[in-house]
Amino acid sequence: MTDKDNFEEKEIQSDDPIIQKCLDIIRNKNVIVKDLSGKEFYRVYIGDEYQFSFHKYDEFDQYQIGIDFKDWFFYKKRPDLEELYRLCVAKYNEQALKKEEKTGRKPLTPGQRAGILFMLWGPIIIATVIRGYVEDKKTQRVEEKVKAYEKTLPAEYLEYKQAVEHYRDSLMHAKRR
Numbered sequence: 001m002t003d004k005d006n007f008e009e010k011e012i013q014s015d016d017p018i019i020q021k022c023l024d025i026i027r028n029k030n031v032i033v034k035d036l037s038g039k040e041f042y043r044v045y046i047g048d049e050y051q052f053s054f055h056k057y058d059e060f061d062q063y064q065i066g067i068d069f070k071d072w073f074f075y076k077k078r079p080d081l082e083e084l085y086r087l088c089v090a091k092y093n094e095q096a097l098k099k100e101e102k103t104g105r106k107p108l109t110p111g112q113r114a115g116i117l118f119m120l121w122g123p124i125i126i127a128t129v130i131r132g133y134v135e136d137k138k139t140q141r142v143e144e145k146v147k148a149y150e151k152t153l154p155a156e157y158l159e160y161k162q163a164v165e166h167y168r169d170s171l172m173h174a175k176r177r
Contacts, residue, residue, distance in 0.1 A: 014080035018072055022065060023080065025051050026087045033091040038110030042088040056085045142171045 011027070014020040025031060025044060032045040041055045053066035063074040063081045074081055096107055108116075146168050150157070153164070 012080055012083040014078075016080070018065060018067065019074075019078075019080050019084060021067075022052050022054065022084055023087070026084060026091065031091060033088055033095060035092055038113065040089075042092060044088070054084060054088050056081075138172075142168060145171060 012023070014023060022044075025046070026033075028046060030046055031051075032047075034043045034045065035041060036043060041053065043053045044051045051067075053064075055064045056062075057064070061075065061077050063085070065072045065074075099107060146164060149167055150164060
């Protein structure tokens with residue numbers, strides 16, 4: 001045995017059939033890895049056909065594999081799971097580089113996507129808040145006028161309650177604010 005044989009890297013195999021199936025899939029040359037959430041929740045495809053999803057929770061040393069609408073969780077560091085994670089990240093980054101070279105543009109980061117979302121929804125949210133503020137002010141003005149109107153009524157207020165309600169409704173439906 002030579003020194004070269006000692007340093008030759010061997011593919012990591014798993015004793016767990018689920019992990020081994022995922023390792024075999026990710027080593028396929030035609031595999032496509034997508035990170036739809038931008039939070040390293042990888043979905044693996046061959047062509048258009050979904051194969052499995054994989055996510056590593058660093059803070060808990062927990063891994064999640066999803067196949068056919070079933071999720072498996074693994075709760076300790078294992079070399080086969082680390083290899084699966086490394087392969088998913090490598091394939092994803094390799095595809096991102098190819099896409100960047102092909103289009104000449106870098107893909108948007110999750111922060112940039114969030115920024116664009118705020119730029120688009122910001123004016124809508126501001127308009128909604130302003131409209132709510134205007135409606136609130138209108139309601140306050142109507143209530144003040146109603147209180148002033150109530151003071152002009154005679155002591156038999158209950159008899160004139162219907163007149164007050166009608167006045168309030170007419171003020172609320174008035175076009176001029």
